[in-house]
Amino acid sequence: MSVLKRKLEGRAALVTGGSRGIGAAIAKRFAREGAAVAITYAGSQGDAQQIVYEIQRDGGRAMALHADSGDAKAMQAAISTTAAEFGTFDILVNNAAMLRVRAIDEFPLDEIDRMLAINVRGPLVAIKEALRFMRKGGRIINIGSVTSDYVPASGLSVYACTKGAIASMTRALARDLGNAGITVNNVQPGRIDTDMNPADGPLAERIGHSIALGHYGNPTDIANMVAWLASPEAAFVTGTSIKVDGGTSA
Ligand code: NDP
Helix, strand or coil, rough: CCCCCCCCCCEEEEEEECCCCHHHHHHHHHHCCCCCCEEEEEHHHHHHHHHHHHHHHCCEEEEEEEECCCCCCHHHHHHHHHHHHHHCEEEEEEEECCCCCCCCHHHHHHHHHHHHHHHHHHHHHHHHHCCCCCCCCCCCECCHHHHHCCCCCCCHHHHHHHHHHHHHHHHHHHHHHHHHCCEEEEECCCEECCCCCCCCCHHHHHHHHHHHCCCCCCCHHHHHHHHHHHHHHHHCCCEEEEECCCCCCC
């Protein structure tokens, strides 16, 4: 019988936007590593319940919480519910985000506000609330984008700006939270095949050529890095942005 210890045994995590794509892959990977996992969703209740079902079927602990990342009260409630249900709060993954591709002069102001609210304010609110419960050894992992440093196509100004903010907040928070023994890191995916950016979608035609490895990545490619950052092996890694992009920015 295997005596390999699972990396996240006894830990409790919340993954925002865990109903589909990269967030769902992270939640399932965390559960396989022994963590109890809460996922949030905004619209896809059925998908969220399916992820919870799959984790529980495989012997894990999970729950789905309806919480729009643009709604501060809902985010706060999701965090405190996670801590109350699991009895601890160790890992926060800020994954949920919105992407709209448009030239800045054509962007409706309410769409800019919504992207800033979901992609930037949401993570800040979640981190602020999570710190009420997180202790030494806690992990904050933001999902940014390679687009904060490298913009391969037009129409990405607002999205790139939100992901640049994620990289900056990661560095600054690592300074603030170092003494508390909490690490803060930013995983920057390149082109990953999800509903947001399908490998056969319109964005792929414009940016697919930029991938050094010649193909899109899978959500599990990101989950592998996030699981490592959440583990004790990454205890001395903080304040950094790590690209998982198949060489897109090489
Ligand atoms: P998807 O669009 O495939 O999935 C997004 C997830 O976030 C869904 O679970 C969705 O749930 C949830 N979500 C969306 N809006 C909200 C909201 N307002 N409140 C709560 N949950 C929300 O995206 P990806 O999996 O591709 O992206 C995940 C992360 O990776 C994002 O931060 C994205 O910016 C980043 N990224 C992705 C890349 C890619 O190529 N795919 C490249 C670089 C970065 P629901 O359906 O219930 O709303």
